[in-house]
Amino acid sequence: MAFQKIVVPAGEKITYRDGQLQVPDHPIVGMIEGDGIGPDISRASRRVWEAAVEKAYRGKRKIAWMDLYAGESAMERYGGNPLPDETVETIRQYVVAIKGPLTTPVGGGFRSLNVSLRILLDLYACVRPVRHYAGVPSPMIDPSRVDVVIFRENTEDVYAGIEFPFDSPEAAKIRAFFSREFKITIRDDAGIGIKPISVFGTKRLVRKAIRHALERRLPSVTLIHKGNIQKYTEGAFRAWGYELAKEEFGDVTITEDELHAQHGGQQPAGKIVIKDRIADIAFQLMQLRPDEFSVLAMPNLNGDYMSDAVAAQVGGIGIAPGANIGDGTAVFEATHGTAPKYAGQDKVNPGSLLFSGVMMLEYMGWHEAGQLITDAYEKTVQQKTVTYDFARQMPGSREVKTSEFATAIINNMGRGFNKA
Helix, strand or coil: CCCCCCCCCCEEEEEEECCCCCCCEEEEEEEECCCCCCCHHHHHHHHHHHHHHHHHHHCCCCEEEEEEECCCHHHHHHHCCCCHHHHHHHHHHHHEEEEECCCCCCCCCCCHHHHHHEEEEEEEEEEEEEECCCCCCCCCHHHCCCEEEEEEEEEHHHHHHEEECCCCCHHHHHHHHHHHHHHCCCCCCCCCEEECCCCCHHHHHHHHHHHHHHCCCCCEEEECCCCCCCCCCCHHHHHHHHHHHHHHHHCCCCEEEHHHHHHCCCCCCCCCCEEEHHHHHHHHHHHHHHCCCCCCEEEEHHHHHHHHHHHHCCHHHCEEEEEEEEECEEEECCCCCCCHHHHHCCCCCCHHHHHHHHHHHCCCCCCCHHHHHHHHHHHHHHHCEECCHHHCCCCCCCCCCCHHHHHHHHHCCCCCCCCC
């Protein structure tokens, strides 16, 4: 399709062939700045990413940024349309994109743009690594024990958007159908939602989680569910997860039961343990014994709750990165909202988007640049040069603006990257 508003920069396409990402030295990467605080954190983060790539590869590699539009920026350009077709199609063609937070009204207005992007591009795995960065204030006694990667199914569960207002004809038909066919009474003033969880959706998510554990040599994959109550959706997620592990990874996985029955609780070398925990218990254990977990796989709603709750243990959602990944397409994103009261104030912590960019660099195979950012970020925080959210928790700190924080990180990578 011919693009109306999008300008393709000089560079080369990233491609995806035979299950492998092919990344040229000058890749074109789509970027949506986002709404509210989005422009502030996007511009600061972009400077840091560019500096890290320059320093790591001495000019041999460089990202060609392609501006894309969604949310308020799209509505201004596309006659009120918050998610233009060409934005979606451009991401599909160019494979990798990153975005700031987008506005989603509560209780009305247009549907969540984040959810729409995930469904339209079939970005079925929401991947959120959560770990502690040295120096970041945390409510935990020892937050360094938290180091997990959450794989949240992205397209099913209650997020499928199959729901009807209590006073709608659709809800009335569903209530009547359940009464007539199943003798189940649903109150007349009840809204109706449907929670689909499929074999297909479950297995492809668990497959991606296990592959991640194998690639990173992580010890376990835990299936998080509420199967004791929702037996045929979340209970089925658990069962299908174990089934997939046995069918496709039986030579490198063992169940927790097998670990204790056959190996005396000692994990054999080269084996990944597949286990499960009921969701409410898992929330407790993530606080009491977080080092028992490495990779977590779960349905959509549980994943939403868990990723934010675990992020709170290591400093908050403001520094929690995330990605939505399918088979050949990936969109990296800030995991927090737009915080409109801080828009344009150059005030907030860019950490969530910044580390989502680190995830993106790692996804592209540019690990050296990602590590430079992580190391420089920790050094900057340990120097107590921080944005307001950390400053109020760190006595003796120096509070700086978003842009100044980015400059401090860049300077901690080495000399020569200090332009604001």
